[in-house]
């Protein structure tokens with residue numbers, strides 16, 4: 058059996074909760090959506106949580122509620138999934154990129170400052186692999202220049218970080234105006250498809266709820282525009298469309314799964330941390346392979362590890378990454394390459410004229426990166442199989458190399 062690079066964990070309790078919700082009166086927009094939002098907000102330390110159909114929708118809503126649009130620029134990390142940048146294009150703004158730092162592989166505050174342009178209205182920091190971007194430094198650069206800060210926390214659910222002697226939760230610290238989370242099956246907790254937008258800002262939350270469902274307002278207390286007295290005069294059926302919105306809703310049975318997974322989140326994080334330590338220890342002094350480094354060593358037990366990514370010097374070992382991945386597959390080990398720098402995608406090159414060497418550190422990172430299997434149901438034995446597989450390949454290519462030299 059092949060060990061995949063990531064996989065969901067679904068328990069009998071998860072299945073029971075979903076079954077129960079299917080037997081209830083509500084399939085969508087019912088009480089479980091509200092409960093999931095409340096429990097999630099509590100867990101990440103935010104005032105509001107708005108559940109949506111996926112994190113791409115959450116990012117899109119973040120752009121909309123902050124009034125980002127044509128004429129605005131949004132800067133994010135190139136070392137991320139497409140959605141972190143696409144959301145800016147979806148509202149007619151220009152997605153742009155600053156380079157990553159060579160330790161955490163996250164958006165670099167100095168590069169952000171150095172490449173700042175006057176039309177930049179938002180910065181989207183991404184917590185690659187679960188390690189947090191330097192939020193206080195990023196927020197300082199952005200806010201001094203009048204831009205808002207969004208954290209794309211799709212990799213970091215349940216994680217926290219240390220800053221000046223205090224621990225801060227991802228989604229619950231003062232250096233982001235909004236945070237987004239994904240519940241896709243490869244992420245750390247899942248609802249099948251699903252996402253969450255969290256914020257402490259009352260206006261953002263109200264507007265996000267409205268735009269999640271066609272910009273419709275039904276009850277006076279949801280109303281964000283003009284006076285609301287006329288609602289009761291009109292009658293109980295009455296609703297108004299105040300903005301052009303979308304259908305970004307999530308179902309109750311997905312939220313049933315989300316609530317059940319949320320209860321298991323700490324166990325997931327614990328198991329992922331154990332496995333990361335095991336990998337780190339095993340690969341500590343491995344030639345041609347570099348284990349993940351922490352920007353802040355105090356974050357070791359706070360990080361919500363989504364990926365375990367190593368850097369391999371494929372050029373030096375004389376083995377292409379494609380060949381390396383093939384040999385891993387022969388040993389029953391899956392792997393993944395995350396990420397192709399977003400600015401190098403054909404659409405981005407065509408649309409915005411971005412080209413190679415715009416973000417050299419991210420491009421170099423892409424040339425060497427390989428994500429190894431990491432998920433809570435991996436056994437210690439699975440982990441050893443991955444470690445042995447990597448060691449085997451590295452020592453056999455090293456031998457071939459010696460022979461040829």
Ligand SMILES: *Cc1c(COP(=O)(O)O)cnc(C)c1O
Nearest residue numbers: 111112113138140141211239241
């Ligand atoms: C998965 C992911 C997304 C998109 O999440 P969906 O729920 O699939 O829309 C966005 N950003 C990052 C960093 C991701 O990993």
